Amino acid sequence: MCFYSWPTFASNNCSYVVGTCLWTSSPYISIKSKLSLFLQVLRKLKVTKNLHCESLNVTGGHTTEILRLLEKLSNAYSPRHYIIADTDEMSAHKINSFELDRADRDPNTMFPEYYIHRIPRSREVRQSWLSTVVTTLYSMWLSFPLTHRVKPDLVLCNGPGTCVPICISALLLGILGIKKVIIVYVESICRVEHLSLSGKILFHLSDYFIVQWPALKEKYPKSVYLGRIV
Template structure:
């Protein structure tokens, strides 16, 4: 409780706030250096009366802190506003750059999702190359399907240069029936893995059709745009299984993708922002 050179610091408790003040140096008798608590708080109280605006007084410290807090809040607010504006700009910039080929990230959901997305890929020309497939690390079936799909394609299309394709594995963001809290944690984890991957690949286009695994990938792709690194076009195709309602991933990506394609007219009516091309798988 005692400072150097006979200065005493006093702690004044007022409700939950604790204020530190410095009293003027006493006239130097060693006996004064030992201060006891009740007297200190009295001294502290008096010093506030005597030097209401002196540097180091509680009011001054409080107002300095307030200024800091306010300017920090203002800075954080400005960053948020900036990011939201960037997000808006990124999502609304639909200027099409003419190109002859483009790199593609395909999120292979699992099971039926992988089958569906591969059927969509079948119709795409070989200009969509290289193809980067992202799949959950527990998903062996998808890896098999992708390899046999690419093999088929290469055999059929021997005239063109062999297209390159890569498999990337990330942690699965949500196992079926996983609790919501652990979903949040594992989604953050897969976000942590997705961003460096997307940053490295820097695709022109992300194509996905659910389930949850694709959300961190799309957010990472969006971040590339927000940070001004690259504008990635995000296309989400809702599964043919969804007739009446969008899936959770669909509901999230309706706002975060450039185009959300639905395959049933009822969905188009419900979500006018979506694109309906008929049944495409």
């Protein structure tokens, strides 16, 4: 099995899928501008150039949360690259609606293009931990070529296991001197006192780790607490 992707445009004749979203952008957007989605006090900063953005999410609440974050982004955050698990179909309908609504609100946008990519899940529900190691390595094996091709400026994720291989691949781009990728992890609103497994892994790997409850901020002082943002 291998990941696949196809270009998608905001028109009434296309279908969409939601998942992880990778953003790639031109080098003109500042890091502060990239983070203006979350740092609400910086909302007035002007985005001067395109941003390649990669975003990751999965079926259910994670998809809803990531789309709420994405709707706050300007059209300068384009093209948008969504990454979802290869077994995730429900998210497709949510992305479809999201991008159609986005196009309807701003039909004259200069950047309607976005892409959808699929990778194997790192772990299925009730999958044994031993086999999870194998499936995660396999997912990572397929994620790195994708991330290398997209070369995102910003990776935005919010909790699903699918985001771990992508974030590690993005980190490798910087280690190998290919490109420095900003990784922003937003812990799910459902995580009140304890981090998700993905959060525990990416807490030390992400550039900005955002939590939505004060209890998590107390446990993880290096995290960023902005209250509820989704």
